Amino acid sequence: MMKRDYDLIRAILLEFQQCPVPARGDTLALNPGNFEKEFPGLEGETLIDHIDQLTALKFLKVEPLYGDLNVLKMTWDGYDFLGASKVESVWKKAKQVAETFSLEIFTQILYEAAKSHASKQIAAAC
Numbered sequence: 323m324m325k326r327d328y329d330l331i332r333a334i335l336l337e338f339q340q341c342p343v344p345a346r347g348d349t350l351a352l353n354p355g356n357f358e359k360e361f362p363g364l365e366g367e368t369l370i371d372h373i374d375q376l377t378a379l380k381f382l383k384v385e386p387l388y389g390d391l392n393v394l395k396m397t398w399d400g401y402d403f404l405g406a407s408k409v410e411s412v413w414k415k416a417k418q419v420a421e422t423f424s425l426e427i428f429t430q431i432l433y434e435a436a437k438s439h440a441s442k443q444i445a446a447a448c
Contacts, residue, residue: 328417328428330372333360335381335404338396375425376400403429406436 337356354364376382381400396404407413416435420428 326375326425327361327368327372328425330357330361330364330368331376331425332404332407332413333357334369334372334376335396335400335407338382338400339404379425379429403432406432409436409439412436412439 334357354361354366354369357364357369373382373384377384379399380397381403383395383397407416412432412435416428416432419435420431423431
């Protein structure tokens with residue numbers, strides 16, 4: 323059974339966000355080499371499993387091509403997740419609380435933690 327790695331999930335979305343937007347019909351090939359520095363020894367099957375999870379939640383649209391998974395685009399839901407994960411303290415707390423939950427539940431916990439953090443920041447600025 324694959325161990326879910328929320329840091330890898332965030333890294334996949336960050337990798338996609340940092341690449342230039344592909345032209346219509348172009349794709350972005352992701353492979354374990356893209357993540358070697360942060361995740362040494364990452365296997366292709368683990369990467370594919372995590373991309374499958376992101377696809378199931380409609381964070382990414384992908385298609386298999388020549389052994390790689392080629393990302394067609396990151397969806398609004400993917401950008402929302404990435405935005406909610408940008409504050410490191412919020413990210414760490416959400417991971418700590420939701421360690422054993424599904425990615426779908428983790429996403430909801432992360433969104434709530436990000437909303438709470440934003441509300442506190444806004445209240446402090448007023």
